[in-house]
Amino acid sequence: MSNVTRRQVLLGGTALAGAGLISSIPSTPFTPSMRLMRSALGADIEAPDYVIRAHYNENPYGPSRVAIQSIVESIDLANLYADDPTDIVNLLSELNNVAPENIMVGSGSSEVLNVAGLLAGMARGSVVCADPTYQALVRYAENAGAKIIRVPVNEDLGTDLDAMKRAIRRDTKLVYLVNPNNPIPSIIEKNALREFVLEVSEKRIVYVDEAYHEFVDDPDYATMMDLIAQGQKNLIVSRTSSKIHGLAGLRIGFGFAHPGLASQMTQRRTGRLNIIGLKAAHASYQDQDFQDFTIRKTRESLAVVEGMCEELGIRYIKSKGNFSFIETGIENDIFQARMEEHGILTGRAFPPFTRWARISMAKPEDMRYFVQVYKKLFG
Amino acid sequence: MSNVTRRQVLLGGTALAGAGLISSIPSTPFTPSMRLMRSALGADIEAPDYVIRAHYNENPYGPSRVAIQSIVESIDLANLYADDPTDIVNLLSELNNVAPENIMVGSGSSEVLNVAGLLAGMARGSVVCADPTYQALVRYAENAGAKIIRVPVNEDLGTDLDAMKRAIRRDTKLVYLVNPNNPIPSIIEKNALREFVLEVSEKRIVYVDEAYHEFVDDPDYATMMDLIAQGQKNLIVSRTSSKIHGLAGLRIGFGFAHPGLASQMTQRRTGRLNIIGLKAAHASYQDQDFQDFTIRKTRESLAVVEGMCEELGIRYIKSKGNFSFIETGIENDIFQARMEEHGILTGRAFPPFTRWARISMAKPEDMRYFVQVYKKLFG
Numbered sequence: 106m107s108n109v110t111r112r113q114v115l116l117g118g119t120a121l122a123g124a125g126l127i128s129s130i131p132s133t134p135f136t137p138s139m140r141l142m143r144s145a146l147g148a149d150i151e152a153p154d155y156v157i158r159a160h161y162n163e164n165p166y167g168p169s170r171v172a173i174q175s176i177v178e179s180i181d182l183a184n185l186y187a188d189d190p191t192d193i194v195n196l197l198s199e200l201n202n203v204a205p206e207n208i209m210v211g212s213g214s215s216e217v218l219n220v221a222g223l224l225a226g227m228a229r230g231s232v233v234c235a236d237p238t239y240q241a242l243v244r245y246a247e248n249a250g251a252k253i254i255r256v257p258v259n260e261d262l263g264t265d266l267d268a269m270k271r272a273i274r275r276d277t278k279l280v281y282l283v284n285p286n287n288p289i290p291s292i293i294e295k296n297a298l299r300e301f302v303l304e305v306s307e308k309r310i311v312y313v314d315e316a317y318h319e320f321v322d323d324p325d326y327a328t329m330m331d332l333i334a335q336g337q338k339n340l341i342v343s344r345t346s347s348k349i350h351g352l353a354g355l356r357i358g359f360g361f362a363h364p365g366l367a368s369q370m371t372q373r374r375t376g377r378l379n380i381i382g383l384k385a386a387h388a389s390y391q392d393q394d395f396q397d398f399t400i401r402k403t404r405e406s407l408a409v410v411e412g413m414c415e416e417l418g419i420r421y422i423k424s425k426g427n428f429s430f431i432e433t434g435i436e437n438d439i440f441q442a443r444m445e446e447h448g449i450l451t452g453r454a455f456p457p458f459t460r461w462a463r464i465s466m467a468k469p470e471d472m473r474y475f476v477q478v479y480k481k482l483f484g
Numbered sequence: 485m486s487n488v489t490r491r492q493v494l495l496g497g498t499a500l501a502g503a504g505l506i507s508s509i510p511s512t513p514f515t516p517s518m519r520l521m522r523s524a525l526g527a528d529i530e531a532p533d534y535v536i537r538a539h540y541n542e543n544p545y546g547p548s549r550v551a552i553q554s555i556v557e558s559i560d561l562a563n564l565y566a567d568d569p570t571d572i573v574n575l576l577s578e579l580n581n582v583a584p585e586n587i588m589v590g591s592g593s594s595e596v597l598n599v600a601g602l603l604a605g606m607a608r609g610s611v612v613c614a615d616p617t618y619q620a621l622v623r624y625a626e627n628a629g630a631k632i633i634r635v636p637v638n639e640d641l642g643t644d645l646d647a648m649k650r651a652i653r654r655d656t657k658l659v660y661l662v663n664p665n666n667p668i669p670s671i672i673e674k675n676a677l678r679e680f681v682l683e684v685s686e687k688r689i690v691y692v693d694e695a696y697h698e699f700v701d702d703p704d705y706a707t708m709m710d711l712i713a714q715g716q717k718n719l720i721v722s723r724t725s726s727k728i729h730g731l732a733g734l735r736i737g738f739g740f741a742h743p744g745l746a747s748q749m750t751q752r753r754t755g756r757l758n759i760i761g762l763k764a765a766h767a768s769y770q771d772q773d774f775q776d777f778t779i780r781k782t783r784e785s786l787a788v789v790e791g792m793c794e795e796l797g798i799r800y801i802k803s804k805g806n807f808s809f810i811e812t813g814i815e816n817d818i819f820q821a822r823m824e825e826h827g828i829l830t831g832r833a834f835p836p837f838t839r840w841a842r843i844s845m846a847k848p849e850d851m852r853y854f855v856q857v858y859k860k861l862f863g
Contacts, residue, residue: 158564161565163563163564163565164563165563166563167562167563168559168562168563172562173559173562176559176562176760177556177559179733180547180555180556183546183547183552183730183732183734183764184542184543184545184546184547184730184731184732184733185542185733186540186542186726186732186733187732187733188733188735211754212591212735212755212756212757212758213756215756216754216755216756219753219754219755220754223602223754227628245754248751248752249606347565351563352563353562353563353564353565353566354558354561354562354563354564354566354567354758354759355562355759356591356755356756356758372627373627373754374598374754374755375590375595375598375599375752375753375754375755376590376591376595376598376735376753376755376756377591377592377594377755378591378735379591379735379758379760379761380733381555381733381758381760381761382760
């Protein structure tokens with residue numbers, strides 16, 4: 106893998122995907138089934154000639170065809186100041202049954218997270234979050250002067266709402282929840298979550314990060330979006346086009362909040378929206394087929410990885426998102442390095458779970474290769 | 485014009501440009517010279533079938549062909565977290581003879597301006613600026629809690645450095661200069677500017693916004709970039725890919741400062757960079773031909789508009805940028821509305837110069853049509 110170019114790494118999941126999976130056999134319409142046959146016969150899956158990106162929870166299939174068409178059509182607008190988000194705001198308003206005034210558009214949900222961190226920092230207060238969880242908001246808040254209070258997950262590695270409630274101090278300005286969480290892909294039980302939001306938001310902001318919302322299919326899960334529709338104050342819900350829509354590189358994300366808070370957040374953001382991302386997201390959010398396809402493929406990939414865990418007796422957290430969190434028992438730095446030697450990029454260490462690994466779902470065929478490598482190295 | 489679609493408005497300056505300029509004559513290789521003949525004979529230039537965007541100081545020719553090629557090539561990266569700005573930072577470092585550590589990349593120079601406004605706001609200080617000038621920084625700063633001190637331009641409508649120096653208070657955290665200024669397209673004399681920067685930056689930040697830098701050809705003008713290279717503290721210079729590079733819709737801009745300040749600004753930005761904009765800018769900044777072409781065409785357009793001013797005895801400020809500021813003598817709201825009836829969008833009012841108009845340079849043929857309309861309406 107040492108001679109792989111940066112471009113090959115970047116293109117791994119998309120343009121080159123499928124190409125050269127079996128480099129010794131000429132590619133024909135029958136190639137996939139031949140590969141499955143070889144696999145069924147116990148023959149090795151050959152290493153793909155691209156790097157498998159299993160490290161950033163991206164969508165290996167995106168952007169969708171309609172998004173790509175929209176990107177191409179909007180190239181002619183690239184010289185114009187045309188970042189009016191009205192179209193995408195109206196669409197998201199319809200899709201989520203909230204008012205346009207409830208919506209803040211950011212350059213990725215990263216920007217929504219950063220702005221919330223900025224508000225907490227400017228208020229010189231503290232922020233309560235689970236540990237581990239996604240770091241963008243707390244990192245920004247800490248840099249901007251907020252104190253961060255990290256509350257360890259419980260024995261089942263679930264977000265510990267009771268402990269978080271106890272950790273809230275008088276100066277706590279914001280409580281940050283990620284649902285499903287990341288790197289631990291579990292959900293917060295919906296009734297407990299709702300009760301928490303209603304109680305805690307009486308005096309401070311509750312931020313529910315729903316970046317992986319579209320992947321969840323669990324009766325115990327619920328979005329908090331309906332509370333926004335009902336006029337709940339002090340609540341921010343965020344969503345993103347980076348995950349299921351496969352538009353991480355184009356930076357379009359959404360914050361939902363009471364109109365006053367949403368407009369304050371829009372005023373505080375320093376970033377600007379690019380026209381190609383706006384157009385691509387507008388197309389993609391109307392493309393349910395692609396979202397369904399992505400979900401189907403993601404579950405197929407998860408079945409491969411979780412199947413391996415069952416087979417080898419590896420502890421893992423049943424995934425509600427597009428990534429796995431598995432107890433490899435190996436220090437993650439070593440695990441990452443060994444995997445990278447075989448052309449597979451995996452997630453960074455998430456202390457204190459340094460002997461666990463976060464594996465983002467690439468395509469099912471890539472995850473089969475991952476399993477083969479894992480078994481050879483550690484099985 | 486009332487039936488023109490939004491898409492036609494947006495596409496006016498680029499995709500449809502040139503099409504249908506003389507709708508009654510079939511387009512042939514001889515069409516342009518025929519049009520000139522008609523014009524020379526006093527015949528009317530017919531209204532183009534697109535809206536002329538003379539309101540936002542955009543580049544009617546951009547993006548360049550190499551930028552477009554780069555955009556197309558990077559569509560495959562749109563699903564990836566790939567906003568590492570290393571390549572563009574290294575390129576800008578080379579081009580401007582500064583260290584990579586001197587550079588902050590923002591989603592447009594808007595983000596650099598906003599972050600500077602945020603820093604001033606968080607410090608709860610005041611900001612001194614010329615009046616009129618570009619508003620992004622002061623608007624953000626004011627919203628974030630800063631007091632804005634506006635210093636009227638002098639009799640020649642030039643930035644009044646002496647008055648600005650006198651306006652500085654003990655709590656002034658930032659002095660904002662735009663050079664060339666906007667909406668008044670004049671420059672600040674280079675020696676006076678340098679002296680001002682060196683003196684004022686001893687105790688506070690001086691921000692020199694050089695968005696129109698590439699258009700200037702005047703021995704009395706100088707960039708302050710060399711001071712950055714020399715290690716000057718408390719100085720921010722900004723540049724943008726939105727103007728001469730024609731990439732306003734893709735939001736890539738640059739702040740240059742001492743490494744400590746540059747990294748503080750990067751930490752404070754809430755926005756994120758999109759991969760297509762990064763790739764397009766990287767290509768465009770290496771395309772000197774396109775920049776030269778844009779400058780040539782801009783000067784041709786300016787000659788058309790300034791020629792009209794000379795002919796009709798209209799006061800105007802000799803332009804160093806890609807726009808004119810002319811004393812129409814008509815309240816700008818009325819002027820804008822009359823022009824829009826003829827398919828020409830012009831700049832908003834810039835109080836107290838409400839009887840002046842800012843005219844952004846569209847293509848020369850569009851500016852000839854503008855002149856024809858102007859003469860008919862007001863000549």
